[in-house]
Amino acid sequence: MHKGFIRGISAVLIGLWSAMLFSETEGVFDEYRAMLGDDNPAIFVIFDGEEIWFTPAGPKSASLEQCDLGLGPGVVEGAYAQLPRYFADVDRVQDVEARLEHCMTQLQGLTPAEVHGKPYSLRGDLGTELEALVAWIADQSSGLAIAPMQAHAKERATYELGERLFYYRAGPHDFSCATCHEQGGRRIRLQTLPNLTTYQGAAEAYSSWPAYRISQGIVRTMGWRMRDCMRQQRMPELVMGSEATVALQTYLAVNGAGAPMAAPGLKR
Amino acid sequence: MASRIRIRAQLKDDYCEVKALMRHPMETGMRKDQSGAAIPANFIEDIQVLHNDVVVVQAYWGAAVSANPFLGVRFKGGAQGDVVKVVWRDNHGDSGSGETTIR
Amino acid sequence: MQLLAFILFSTAVYANEAYNVLLDSMKDKNFVTLERLKQDELQEFCSQPRSASLDEVRAAKLREAAFKGVPIPTGERYLGDWQLGEKVASNGRGLQYSDDPEQENGGNCYACHQLDPNEVAYGNLGPSLSGYGARGQSVAMLQYTWTKLWNTHAYNVCSHMPRFGAAGILTEKQLQDVMAFLFDPNSPVNRSQP
Numbered sequence: 001m002h003k004g005f006i007r008g009i010s011a012v013l014i015g016l017w018s019a020m021l022f023s024e025t026e027g028v029f030d031e032y033r034a035m036l037g038d039d040n041p042a043i044f045v046i047f048d049g050e051e052i053w054f055t056p057a058g059p060k061s062a063s064l065e066q067c068d069l070g071l072g073p074g075v076v077e078g079a080y081a082q083l084p085r086y087f088a089d090v091d092r093v094q095d096v097e098a099r100l101e102h103c104m105t106q107l108q109g110l111t112p113a114e115v116h117g118k119p120y121s122l123r124g125d126l127g128t129e130l131e132a133l134v135a136w137i138a139d140q141s142s143g144l145a146i147a148p149m150q151a152h153a154k155e156r157a158t159y160e161l162g163e164r165l166f167y168y169r170a171g172p173h174d175f176s177c178a179t180c181h182e183q184g185g186r187r188i189r190l191q192t193l194p195n196l197t198t199y200q201g202a203a204e205a206y207s208s209w210p211a212y213r214i215s216q217g218i219v220r221t222m223g224w225r226m227r228d229c230m231r232q233q234r235m236p237e238l239v240m241g242s243e244a245t246v247a248l249q250t251y252l253a254v255n256g257a258g259a260p261m262a263a264p265g266l267k268r
Numbered sequence: 269m270a271s272r273i274r275i276r277a278q279l280k281d282d283y284c285e286v287k288a289l290m291r292h293p294m295e296t297g298m299r300k301d302q303s304g305a306a307i308p309a310n311f312i313e314d315i316q317v318l319h320n321d322v323v324v325v326q327a328y329w330g331a332a333v334s335a336n337p338f339l340g341v342r343f344k345g346g347a348q349g350d351v352v353k354v355v356w357r358d359n360h361g362d363s364g365s366g367e368t369t370i371r
Numbered sequence: 372m373q374l375l376a377f378i379l380f381s382t383a384v385y386a387n388e389a390y391n392v393l394l395d396s397m398k399d400k401n402f403v404t405l406e407r408l409k410q411d412e413l414q415e416f417c418s419q420p421r422s423a424s425l426d427e428v429r430a431a432k433l434r435e436a437a438f439k440g441v442p443i444p445t446g447e448r449y450l451g452d453w454q455l456g457e458k459v460a461s462n463g464r465g466l467q468y469s470d471d472p473e474q475e476n477g478g479n480c481y482a483c484h485q486l487d488p489n490e491v492a493y494g495n496l497g498p499s500l501s502g503y504g505a506r507g508q509s510v511a512m513l514q515y516t517w518t519k520l521w522n523t524h525a526y527n528v529c530s531h532m533p534r535f536g537a538a539g540i541l542t543e544k545q546l547q548d549v550m551a552f553l554f555d556p557n558s559p560v561n562r563s564q565p
Binding site: 168169171173175176178179183185186187193231234235238243244 | 388
Binding site: 036039041043047 | 287338
């Protein structure tokens with residue numbers, strides 16, 4: 001038989017075999033999730049977050065009970081699902097982390113440096129207060145439809161900005177978010193990449209963060225995920241609650257609007 | 269080095285559901301560090317769930333259980349206010365425990 | 372003409388806005404500075420959805436500039452050591468602020484491409500390169516492949532593949548080794564039986 005023909009058939013078979021192994025790997029993780037059922041180690045982080053919210057802290061010895069996440073001071077249920085949104089008291093659109101920073105500095109008297117000092121866990125850490133707070137706040141929106149506010153002009157402008165940032169190519173590798181997340185059916189090594197320009201992909205991504213990251217043993221937030229993507233894109237460090245991270249999260253949330261929140265999720 | 273276990277025990281239908289999260293590296297002994305030397309095995313071998321000091325679950329773990337294990341078990345016969353305890357011992361002889369009351 | 376000018380201006384304004392927002396939203400970390408946020412002409416031109424239609428005149432100019440910038444390897448030696456090339460292909464580190472700047476950069480080829488058919492952990496952002504050596508080692512084929520690796524924009528103006536040579540990600544030696552990984556009949560890319 002012609003060598004090229006054999007090569008061709010072999011290539012097709014290898015492709016099929018790999019695809020099968022790949023989908024088995026995917027399937028294995030789904031089975032794992034099914035086995036855990038409602039269980040998620042994040043439950044403990046959620047408890048911590050709730051406790052932190054009600055515990056006085058900072059120079060003003062105040063808790064976060066008066067923090068307005070968009071539905072009024074102290075209203076946490078349903079708030080995450082409507083973020084990012086415009087806040088008149090700061091005249092800008094904020095995500096949950098920017099809003100928590102605002103509350104920590106205004107209500108508790110912490111300095112921005114203290115808030116930004118270490119928002120996210122480093123390797124080997126057991127979780128930060130911010131991660132716990134976001135886990136609890138997101139859990140209070142579990143099951144509710146993703147519905148970021150888009151009524152205010154600044155909210156819509158933030159979406160447009162997010163879309164532009166999504167396609168912004170830079171750095172030594174010329175990466176943008178779109179490099180990995182603009183097409184369907186793609187993966188990097190064996191990690192599937194959701195197409196974030198579509199409802200399906202954006203919903204899948206936005207609804208499942210924050211998430212308990214099994215490999216790290218802690219809860220990671222969407223803000224952290226954005227920062228870590230930027231790191232992998234060979235960009236500098238994305239500041240928590242900054243305009244760019246809020247814009248990118250808005251882009252995702254609006255694209256995935258309508259899908260139910262399922263956070264904290266469970267990830268590898 | 270005793271280590272804390274976070275536990276929750278809740279009554280559901282006709283059983284008590286226990287969830288526990290423990291910190292442990294669960295090192296298999298197969299991994300190598302930067303210099304190429306094997307990282308010593310360090311994993312939980314023995315774990316028990318006790319209800320009012322009676323062992324209701326006895327498990328023998330090994331290197332295949334992943335780091336920071338999350339344990340979920342159910343047992344019958346628990347009542348609100350009863351004490352549930354989880355105790356582990358690893359291959360170095362270290363142990364950890366935690367307890368809670370059933371809600 | 373005025374409409375074109377307006378469109379180009381608006382695009383430039385938008386790109387500028389994105390740049391300014393990023394400058395305010397990021398900070399230097401270790402050896403990675405805000406300098407990286409500044410786009411060159413190619414990056415700016417290609418910051419579009421894949422579906423966007425491109426200005427063909429500018430595209431042709433950018434392709435040509437990319438092509439002209441590709442150097443011939445020292446001594447016209449295109450092929451190095453495939454065993455080292457395999458390491459470059461598997462190494463995903465380099466140029467992140469979490470990386471050690473003293474260590475060599477990897478090409479991370481497996482992130483996007485299938486190479487050794489027995490390696491199942493491969494991505495599909497790019498086409499499969501298994502059996503690449505079957506194309507033979509004519510000068511034309513070696514130069515084409517070298518150019519693709521050095522600066523793929525010479526052929527595909529808005530490709531998402533990094534400019535491994537032109538951007539200084541991989542050294543000439545590393546690229547020669549990767550070439551060998553692709554071309555050498557003994558390389559797993561070509562030799563492995565499924």
